[in-house]
Amino acid sequence: MSTPTTPVGRLTVLYDAECPLCVHLRHWLMRRRQLVPLDLVPAGSQRARQLFPDLDHAATLREITVVGDRGQVYRASAAWIVCLWALAEHRATAHRLATPAGQPLARAAVLAAAKWREALRDPEGSGCEDGRCDVPGPPG
Numbered sequence: 001m002s003t004p005t006t007p008v009g010r011l012t013v014l015y016d017a018e019c020p021l022c023v024h025l026r027h028w029l030m031r032r033r034q035l036v037p038l039d040l041v042p043a044g045s046q047r048a049r050q051l052f053p054d055l056d057h058a059a060t061l062r063e064i065t066v067v068g069d070r071g072q073v074y075r076a077s078a079a080w081i082v083c084l085w086a087l088a089e090h091r092a093t094a095h096r097l098a099t100p101a102g103q104p105l106a107r108a109a110v111l112a113a114a115k116w117r118e119a120l121r122d123p124e125g126s127g128c129e130d131g132r133c134d135v136p137g138p139p140g
Helices: 021-033 046-051 057-062 076-085 086-098 101-119
Strands: 009-014 037-042 065-067 074-075
Touching: 009 021, 009 057, 009 076, 021 037, 021 101, 037 046, 074 076, 074 101, 076 086, 076 101, 086 101
Parallel strands: 009 037
Antiparallel strands: 009 065, 065 074
């Protein structure tokens, strides 16, 4: 009798190391108990290019990308859902977000994060001064 195998044994999360929101989420992911180990690698980095030579690395800088140890590639909301799925306390949430009813919420969250991410960048694309960023929008 064979034992069932896990569809994913390890995940590599490619994140934008120049994005304060992305770095914050990287730290958040690393502080959580992982049911599936997460390796967090800066998107577009030499390490990412070595690990995944066939991946579109420019695209990984535009949207969160997660690669499974068996070659699975998850992007955008699917990438965020699989990250949550890897975490002990968020697996049930990931299952709900993966349903037809939950997918619009996951998509909206990823789009909101993308808008926030863009608002955090200055026009020259150099990130936030002194590594500190304020929440976009009017002061107050």
